[in-house]
């Protein structure tokens with residue numbers, strides 16, 4: 001198999017359209033039809049909700065980068081997660097999920113009991129408790145590989161070992177690591193779901209999602225649901241993501257380097273109570289060969305007001321809710337991604353009101369450190 005960067009650039013693009021070197025946008029909702037297309041569940045030249053050549057190229061490229069056999073492109077990360085849940089969870093079923101997941105996913109999980117689906121939670125510090133939560137109606141075990149925002153790593157192999165006697169699918173949200181740093185399908189996950197909005201597109205100009213699979217039957221169920229729900233992504237977004245992903249490897253190298261330098265700088269500052277960045281310490285075995293841990297660094301200041309002053313004293317790190325683009329961003333998660341959680345729920349998942357999430361972009365590291373140095377000085381004045 002060719003290397004990661006070669007596949008990022010050329011993967012899925014083997015067949016050229018009108019001799020174009022890169023895949024053009026098929027900005028069309030509709031295609032000329034025939035009997036073969038009427039009979040096909042996934043023609044790429046029939047109707048764009050079902051398939052589209054620009055989307056097909058991206059799906060094949062990402063499936064290869066995720067170490068999967070196939071994958072489905074969605075309108076957003078949440079579109080992907082919602083579609084996966086509804087592909088496998090019916091009234092009377094249950095889902096086992098780690099307590100610590102992204103706020104948008106928490107909101108979705110809150111809806112499931114109204115649909116007759118039970119949500120059973122476990123603490124990542126106690127993988128042993130998973131076994132007691134499983135039964136014949138457990139259809140999905142759901143975790144994030146690296147947790148938003150405080151960057152705890154889930155031991156995917158330990159979770160897989162605990163559920164090996166169950167038929168439940170292991171679904172891993174790997175948004176915070178990207179396939180460059182880690183590929184959950186290689187460690188026992190059945191589905192790797194990611195918000196393409198983050199590293200994979202990388203330029204903060206698209207909202208999209210993707211799920212990678214290693215079993216074509218599982219993929220087929222999710223694809224059918226995507227077509228029914230209309231959670232498909234758009235051709236123009238697929239074109240942009242296909243362009244963005246070509247530089248994923250080089251961008252991740254810089255994100256990894258910059259964030260590690262930022263974490264090392266912050267950890268010695270007396271104004272900073274705690275820094276979380278996996279590159280600073282011991283990691284579970286499945287992460288030992290990761291080239292790095294991405295651009296996000298989480299740290300805690302004494303209270304929310306200090307955290308807000310820090311955020312607003314930065315100038316290169318811009319105050320914004322997302323992450324993982326080429327430009328550096330800063331947010332206070334208790335005000336944004338986790339605003340839906342009560343104070344007690346925040347404490348339960350280890351997020352402090354004074355917590356700050358930095359997303360180190362790919363600017364020059366000396367400029368990022370200067371920005372942080374200045375903001376720390378300003379926020380404690």
Ligand SMILES: Cc1ncc(COP(=O)(O)O)c(C=O)c1O
Pocket residue numbers: 076077078079102104144148173175176194195196197207208209322
């Ligand atoms: C870990 C994680 N998963 C999923 C999502 C949802 O992705 P999207 O915003 O593309 O719907 C996000 C968004 O921030 C996220 O951080």
